[in-house]
Amino acid sequence: MNRIYSYITDISPVSRCNTYLLPCMSSRCIMTLRTGQATRWITVLRTIMTFCFIMTLFLLPGTAFSQAGGNAEVKDSVDIPLKIRTGIDITGPAIWFTDKSILTAEAYISTDLNEKFALFLGAGYSDYSYSQYNYDYLSKGSFFKAGMDFNLLRPEIAAGKYWAGIGIRYGISSCLSETPSFTHENYWGSISSAIKPYRIMGHYLEISPGFRAELFKNFSIGWSVNLRKLISPGQKKDLRPLWLPGYGSGESVTAGAAYYISWNIPYRKIRVGLKKDEPEEYYDDDESGGSREDRSYRSISGSGAGNRLR
Amino acid sequence: MRRFFILLWLYRQKVMRNTFNIISAVVVACALFLSVSCTPGSCFEETNSYLKATFYRTSQGKPVPPDSLSMYGIGKDSAVYKKASRVQPALIPLDPSASACGFLIRINGVDDTVSFFYSTFTHLISRECGYTFFHDLDSLAYTRNIIDTILIKFRTISTFNEPNIFIYY
Numbered sequence: 001m002n003r004i005y006s007y008i009t010d011i012s013p014v015s016r017c018n019t020y021l022l023p024c025m026s027s028r029c030i031m032t033l034r035t036g037q038a039t040r041w042i043t044v045l046r047t048i049m050t051f052c053f054i055m056t057l058f059l060l061p062g063t064a065f066s067q068a069g070g071n072a073e074v075k076d077s078v079d080i081p082l083k084i085r086t087g088i089d090i091t092g093p094a095i096w097f098t099d100k101s102i103l104t105a106e107a108y109i110s111t112d113l114n115e116k117f118a119l120f121l122g123a124g125y126s127d128y129s130y131s132q133y134n135y136d137y138l139s140k141g142s143f144f145k146a147g148m149d150f151n152l153l154r155p156e157i158a159a160g161k162y163w164a165g166i167g168i169r170y171g172i173s174s175c176l177s178e179t180p181s182f183t184h185e186n187y188w189g190s191i192s193s194a195i196k197p198y199r200i201m202g203h204y205l206e207i208s209p210g211f212r213a214e215l216f217k218n219f220s221i222g223w224s225v226n227l228r229k230l231i232s233p234g235q236k237k238d239l240r241p242l243w244l245p246g247y248g249s250g251e252s253v254t255a256g257a258a259y260y261i262s263w264n265i266p267y268r269k270i271r272v273g274l275k276k277d278e279p280e281e282y283y284d285d286d287e288s289g290g291s292r293e294d295r296s297y298r299s300i301s302g303s304g305a306g307n308r309l310r
Numbered sequence: 311m312r313r314f315f316i317l318l319w320l321y322r323q324k325v326m327r328n329t330f331n332i333i334s335a336v337v338v339a340c341a342l343f344l345s346v347s348c349t350p351g352s353c354f355e356e357t358n359s360y361l362k363a364t365f366y367r368t369s370q371g372k373p374v375p376p377d378s379l380s381m382y383g384i385g386k387d388s389a390v391y392k393k394a395s396r397v398q399p400a401l402i403p404l405d406p407s408a409s410a411c412g413f414l415i416r417i418n419g420v421d422d423t424v425s426f427f428y429s430t431f432t433h434l435i436s437r438e439c440g441y442t443f444f445h446d447l448d449s450l451a452y453t454r455n456i457i458d459t460i461l462i463k464f465r466t467i468s469t470f471n472e473p474n475i476f477i478y479y
Contacts, residue, residue, distance in 0.1 A: 130437075132351075132438075132440055134440045136438040179441065182440055184357075184406065184441065184442055184443060186403045187390060187403040188383065188386070188404075188406070188407065189472065191406055191407050191443075193432070193441075195432060195441075236432040238431060239433075239434055240434060242434070242437055248410070249437060250437075293476070305463045
């Protein structure tokens with residue numbers, strides 16, 4: 001259990017993984033083992049609760065999807081409400097609750113262009129501090145992201161309520177980076193120095209596969225895994241940033257996760273036609289597998305082109 | 311590359327033809343990436359930058375390490391090398407708190423002094439290792455008891471392995 005607890009608390013931000021060692025070797029875990037029976041029980045209960053909470057977060061959208069799939073009816077067309085969506089990422093505050101050295105607050109707004117595509121704009125703030133035996137580091141700043149979300153669900157399953165797809169974003173991160181102190185030792189002795197605060201403007205690309213489901217009327221939850229590629233760290237290589245707001249540690253590739261709570265505002269409805277496939281001349285059973293009922297879809301409103309979705 | 315072939319195999323086996331399967335696979339891959347990224351935060355890199363000096367025999371014109379090498383920083387009691395044999399290249403630590411430093415170099419029992427003039431700048435090694443100092447070598451001065459000449463080959467003194475100077479003796 002201690003192992004699970006340690007793993008759960010450590011997994012969220014990639015950057016923190018370096019602070020703690022292997023799951024059962026983390027200082028937190030060692031401390032837990034040394035405390036009394038009562039503390040152990042509290043830890044076990046917290047572990048179970050944390051585990052249940054995380055599992056609930058991940059399973060809720062899945063449950064909604066399964067319901068959506070079961071209720072889908074075969075029609076010639078479906079009405080899809082286009083929505084303006086605004087939400088916040090709750091992983092940042094959750095991480096801050098357990099680890100006060102990282103505060104990330106992120107909000108976003110997205111607008112459906114049609115049943116498949118949505119424009120995405122996100123912004124956030126990050127306050128990060130890191131301390132090691134030979135240096136301290138601070139980074140404070142904001143970030144902006146813009147891009148597109150692609151819904152890969154069939155329109156009759158998505159129905160304007162469910163989303164499973166991939167987001168592609170371009171991010172700009174601006175922060176004040178500072179090293180208040182560091183020490184270096186060599187043959188000539190020990191030297192203590194500092195790097196004054198300096199402004200960094202980093203650029204990155206983000207790919208975010210994920211899921212989202214409307215739990216209640218106009219209220220959605222969803223999660224995504226974020227893979228990011230640094231285009232420019234905004235600083236010469238000798239003093240590249242250790243942390244970029246919205247991006248994470250200054251490595252060339254980083255990963256993270258987000259859990260969104262969103263409020264949706266429907267602004268327009270479009271009718272999306274469901275067009276049955278023409279039977280193929282050379283039909284191969286092995287190749288088609290279970291895709292006999294596949295259809296291609298055409299947006300009646302004219303904004304969406306006919307697209308084949310699997 | 312191996313991952314690509316695994317994905318290709320999965321596609322051919324018709325496992326990944328479904329959108330959900332593809333997204334799930336991406337999510338699992340990302341989770342794996344996250345777990346792989348969680349490596350212990352230990353520093354395994356070189357944290358000191360050294361001026362690398364390669365010794366050449368003037369008579370032979372090829373790299374020959376001295377039979378005996380001693381090296382002391384001027385003003386320091388401790389030795390960088392003490393009667394060390396077959397040292398090639400010699401790693402010379404510069405003083406980051408100054409713009410110049412000198413060394414007494416004893417090659418095969420004969421003393422010479424070498425002074426280095428340089429500028430210093432901070433370099434981030436990695437998150438795990440923290441910061442170090444790199445230098446740009448401007449010039450040097452030396453006595454010629456056993457040393458014939460010193461050539462500067464690469465001015466940036468870092469933790470990397472490029473030779474910075476050739477000492478002909």
